[in-house]
Amino acid sequence: MRIRAASGVSLNDAVLALGDGPFSFVTAHANCFADTVLRKAHGLPDFIHGSTSCLGAMTDTGKTDGVAVFAIEDAQGAYGTGMASFDTGPRAAATAATQNALRQADRLGEQPELVWVSATPGTEEEIVQGIEDVTGSDIPIIGGSAADNSVSGDWYVFDGKGRETEGVIVSVLFPSRPISFAYQSGYSPTDKTGRVTSVDGRTLKEIDGKPAMDVYAEWTGYEVPLVPKGSGPEAILSASTLWPLGREINQLGQVPFFLLAHPAVAHESGEMEMFATVEEGEEITLMHGTKQSLVERAGRVASLARETGRLNEGPIAGALMIYCGGCMLSVQDSIPEVVNGVNTALGSAPFLGAFTFGEQGTLIKAGNRHGNLMISCIVFG
Structure with missing residues (x-):
């Protein structure tokens, strides 16, 4: 070869x-x-x-x-x-x-x-x-x-x-x-976790019964900010790159492996469009990475x-x-x-x-x- x-x-x-x-x-x-x-x-x-x-x-x-x-x-x-x-x-x-x-x-x-x-x-x-x-x-x-x-x-x-x-x-x-x-991936889990309570395909609507974007922005310390009132959908792909959402898929030994979903677009309604599908009932964890x-x-x-x-x-x-x-x-x-x-x-x-x-x-x-x-x-x- x-x-x-x-x-x-x-x-x-x-x-x-x-x-x-x-x-x-x-x-x-x-x-x-x-x-x-x-x-x-x-x-x-x-x-x-x-x-x-x-x-x-x-x-x-x-x-x-x-x-x-x-x-x-x-x-x-x-x-x-x-x-x-x-x-x-x-x-x-x-x-x-x-x-x-x-x-x-x-x-x-x-x-x-x-x-x-x-x-x-x-x-x-x-x-x-x-x-x-x-x-x-x-x-x-x-x-x-x-x-x-x-x-x-x-x-x-x-x-x-x-x-x-x-x-x-x-x-x-x-x-x-x-x-x-x-x-x-090159990311580590934080202590911020929640349950997906409403989702439509790749649109994450609610986490723990609250608007998903409200929860996510708070989790990131508003490093990824909320969409201003009266604004249309906003791309957050760049801002969210160091703050994806992870789902624990399995463990290797005692080390959990997380599969990541990247928030792409935020809406004033609190909905978030993702680049991967998340399921209702899944537990999600805020992940963090550095450059x-x-x-x-x-x-x-x-x-x-x-x-x-x-x-x-x-x-x-x-x-x-x-x-x-x-x-x-x-x-x-x-x-x-x-x-x-x-x-x-x-x-x-x-x-x-x-x-x-x-x-x-x-x-x-x-x-x-x-x-x-x-x-x-x-x-x-």
């Missing part, structure tokens, strides 16, 4: 920077305003796995404001990619995309070692269900939601031949070398991914990383430090990191989940 990563102003430039193939698998992550039309194919597979990423992406050579690509040469492995629109619903689209990916890999009826997924935001829980309808719940699903630069809906997924502004792209991986992964913890966490997750698969004793081929776009915006000036930390953990192997508006990953004893403000890393031995 050989892995390369490269970047460029456009998808075509980034692909040309890879050099000649043949490549078994290519994933590309791009600024939503970059040119993602593929004009010259140099040993590429029939379809690439593409998704927009907040303000560009990062590789082992640094951040790019354009397009980053990650390519695997693995003649002994099998890889396939499928894309589908939400015309028949997100869950059905994910099922169809997964089946198409398996068909392209010539592995219909088999379970891949890992699924790599990108989808436009809003229905990620259904996407996970649709993939599991094909692969079962034991196969790890890792990926991140398409992102734009200002939460204005300019995101999309693409496969080198077309794009979907409401859709999903799925890749199935049957690599010939071992892989390992980790999925974590330094977010800078350091990417390298720690990369190290954990190596250790989990016992791939830390020698060189690796490369890695894929998902780094929350909200976290990136909070530490934007420190992205060189983030890259350096990942390079140290990976021994300067080629890697690609996408900045996403939702993160999917696998938790021990809890299966595949969708969360926010998370970081994941897949290491290829």
Whole structure:
């Protein structure tokens, strides 16, 4: 197995920077305003796995404001990619995309070692269900939601031949070398907890019978302020990045693991729109992070991914990383430090990191989940 990563102003430039193939698998992550039309194919597979990423992406050579690509040469492995629109619903689209990916890999009826997924935001829980309808719940699903630069809906997924502004792209991986992964956040729980008493989809209405935003603002010491009377909905994505809401999913030893939900929009009524679904009756905890913890966490997750698969004793081929776009915006000036930390953990192997508006990953004893403000890393031995 050989892995390369490269970047460029456009998808075509980034692909040309890879050099000649043949490549078994290519994933590309791009600024939503970059040119993602593929004009010259140099040993590429029939379809690439593409998704927009907040303000560009990062590789082992640094951040790019354009397009980053990650390519695997693995003649002994099998890889396939499928894309589908939400015309028949997100869950059905994910099922169809997964089946198409398996068909392209010539592995219909088999379970891949890992699924790599990108989808436009809003229905990620259904996407996970649709993939599991094909692969079962034991196969790890890792990926991140398409992102734009200002939460204005300019995101999309693409496969080198077309794009979907409401859709999903799925890749199935049957690599010939071992892989390992980790999925974590860089936040700690506070002593502020409450019960969800009213919710509508991803709109959190009440906590402990009170308007959700009133409770949340008080919890944060008004670091995330209330919406002024007479104002319309206000985006709080940036202000809330260091103050997400967590749900305890499981415990590793005596240490609780929290899956995060990121408050995105506040209303004068006290309702809060979230980037993940919370359920009525769930206990939620105010979480807190620091900019330094977010800078350091990417390298720690990369190290954990190596250790989990016992791939830390020698060189690796490369890695894929998902780094929350909200976290990136909070530490934007420190992205060189983030890259350096990942390079140290990976021994300067080629890697690609996408900045996403939702993160999917696998938790021990809890299966595949969708969360926010998370970081994941897949290491290829």
